[in-house]
Amino acid sequence: MWLSPALLFLCFSGSLSLMGPSSVTGNLGGSLSVQCQYEEDYRTYKKYWCRGQSESTCDKIVETNVEEKRGRVSIRDHPDSLTFIVTMENLTAEDTGSYWCRIQKVWLLDIWSYDPSVQVNVSVSPGSYPLRAVSNAVSGPLRGSLIVQCRYDSGWETYKKWWCRGAEWSNCRILVITNGSEEKAKSNQVSIKDNQKLHTFTVTMEELRWNDADTYWCGIEKSGTDLGVEVKVTIDPVTMQCHYGPGWETYVKSWCQDADLNSCNILVQTSGLELKKNHVSINQKKHTFSMTIWGE
Known part of the structure; x- marks a missing residue:
C-alpha cells in the first residue's frame, strides 16, 4: 500500500559498488521510495538507511534482517535484482534532509572495512493531500x-x-x-x-x-x-466551585468522596493558597474555592 507516490530521480550518484538517486521528492502527507542498486558481491550483506550530513556519523533508521520497518520508514532487499528499496510514508516537513543508502560490511583483521554509501537528499513539498x-x-x-x-x-x-x-x-x-x-x-x-x-x-x-x-x-x-x-x-477538565461566607477564610477546605459526609474519604485539602494532588487541585480565593479534575 502507498500514499500518493511521488518519486523524482534527478540523477544517480555513488560508486560502482552502490548506486542510487542523488535526490528524491515527495508530497506532504504522501510517500516516496528510494531504490539503490549494488554489485553481486554484496548480495548477502545487510543494507541500511540512515540520516545525517556525514555518512560516517549518520543515525541508522532501518536495516534489512533486523528492523525492516520503523514507524513510517521501511526497507526491503531484493537480491534477485541486486537492489534494495526504502519507503517513507505519511511525509512531514521535518523529513526533509540528507540520508544515505549503505551496505554494512564486516571486520577484517581488526580493521573496520568502509561501508559503501550513496547520499540521497530528500525533499518534501507542500503538494496537495486529498x-x-x-x-x-x-x-x-x-x-x-x-x-x-x-x-x-x-x-x-x-x-x-x-x-x-x-x-x-x-x-x-x-x-x-x-x-x-x-x-x-x-x-x-x-x-x-x-x-x-x-x-x-x-x-x-x-x-x-x-x-x-x-x-x-x-x-x-x-x-x-x-x-x-x-x-x-x-x-x-471538570471544575466545581464552592462558596463560603465571611469568617471562614482561614479554615481548611477539603474535597472528599462518599455519600456520607461524616465518613467520606478526603482526596485533597487546602494548605496555603493552592494544593495539587494527582488530578485534583483546590485553588482558594476570596470566599471561593474550586476543585478541578483532569482525569481518573
Missing part, C-alpha cells in the same frame, strides 16, 4: 460528546471512510467505518456519516470518558496505503 481534518485537535466534556469533521477532494465520494485509534497510523485500531455510501455507521459510542455532496465525513464520539483522550485518525480506504490524517482528542 484528505484533511477541519481541526487536528478537538476536545469534549466528560460524559458529553465531541464532533470531528474531515474533508476530502472530489473523486473520493464512494470510498469507505474510517475512524481509528492509536499513536501510529500504520497499526491503529479501526473503531467505525462506512460502507461507501452516505449511510450512518455506528459502533458502541462512536458513529461516522459521510456527506458526499459536501465531501465531508463526520465522526461523533459520545459518553466521553477520561481514557478516550488519545491520538485518532480520519481515514479513507483505498488500494495501496489508505489515506489518513491525525486528530488529537482530549477531555475537558
